[in-house]
Amino acid sequence: MGLLSKKDGKLILDPLADNNPITIQVLGICSALAITAELEASIVMSISVLFVLGIGNVVISLMRNIIPSKIRIIVQLIVVATLVIIVDLVLKAFAYELSKTLSVFVGLIITNCIIMGRFEAFALGNGPWRSFLDGIGNALGYAVILIIVGFFRELLGSGTLLGIPVLGDPIEKTGLYSIGYENNGFMLLSPMALIVVGIIIWVQRSRNKALVED
């Protein structure tokens, strides 16, 4: 890390594993689960959150000394809502089909707890550059989980990745399907998202005993 000091690097790397926003801080779960049936949607959602959280943290951090603490939630909501409207309009313009799949969940980035949580916990007390790094780090931590869940659900559920068949053709019975493999349609249903995240938490906590709750 030539560009970043050790302390700043930690801001980005910590949320990726030991302080992951989804599995450890329990923030931002709503949207993480609903849109992960396909890998593409997960990736687009992650990028949207990365944008909103990165910029939002900087804006809040710049304004932190002039926001009266009584109305800070409303101010934060307005900042996020503005950024989310930008994301929504960009998606509608350049990826219309995908914005239909994501439907209301783009709007729900506003109330994504990661965003408000990081504003409250970090941006209100730190300078813009560190807040930016914190925002990027947490958004990446969110993205990691989303992409893992999306990867497994799409691979096992429909045998494709990003819409490209990777396990062979289920109708022509080529590839894995020729030896009797079947897609597990259950993975596409919403409850499996919860169970997959539960398993990720399980794996992560068995590897790092310090995270275990009692």
Next chain:
Amino acid sequence: MEHIELFFKSIFIDNMVFATFLGMCSYLAVSKKVSTAVGLGAAVIFVLAITVPLNWLLDQYLLQPGALSWLGEEYADYDLSFLSFIMFIATIATMVQLVEIVVEKFSPSLYNSLGIFLPLIAVNCAILGGSLFMQSREIATLGLALNYGVGSGIGWFLAILAIAAIREKIRYSNVPPALRGLGITFIITGLMAIGFMSFGGMLTGGEEEAPKEEKTAKVESKDSTKEDKVLANNIKVTE
């Protein structure tokens, strides 16, 4: 009939937590004890019952394409729907503050039980989600919007009550250490969601579920899709 159907649908079939995962953050964070879960659940019903009809009015008379026509002919082709996120969230944040003040003034006992949860609610995805779904599902009248708000609130209330009760009991079970707390809660919620899926076909006789199943049907072998089609035709004929 329309009202009963929507009410049932919003509580069970489209349950906020189990079908759309809204309000998961507070659902997971505040479900350690039944008593606090009841408090938050009641506050959610209360706020949804107020904000959904209010946002319905906003949507109908301000935001929809052509909604401004009551102002005069020349405003008829304005489309302000891109403002809906910011308007909805502003309404919700203001209403939550107002409700807090009113409740504190007129019913201190209710304030004491709901009080700490009300500010939390402004950023609960379930509240904004309720309004956004109300908009995207094009709910037709104010009465139905109120109905939808109350119904979704009750659905959320039931979900958090159930998980809180389960979490209180599971403390006495021998869960693998790494799964304790958050992990097992996720898995239980997943299992509960599978249970709630069984409500899916109750109102429509399974017809509404058809487009979803097509996706999996495509992946299955050709023969079974044919069979499905024959089956679907049979169902239509019997109806």
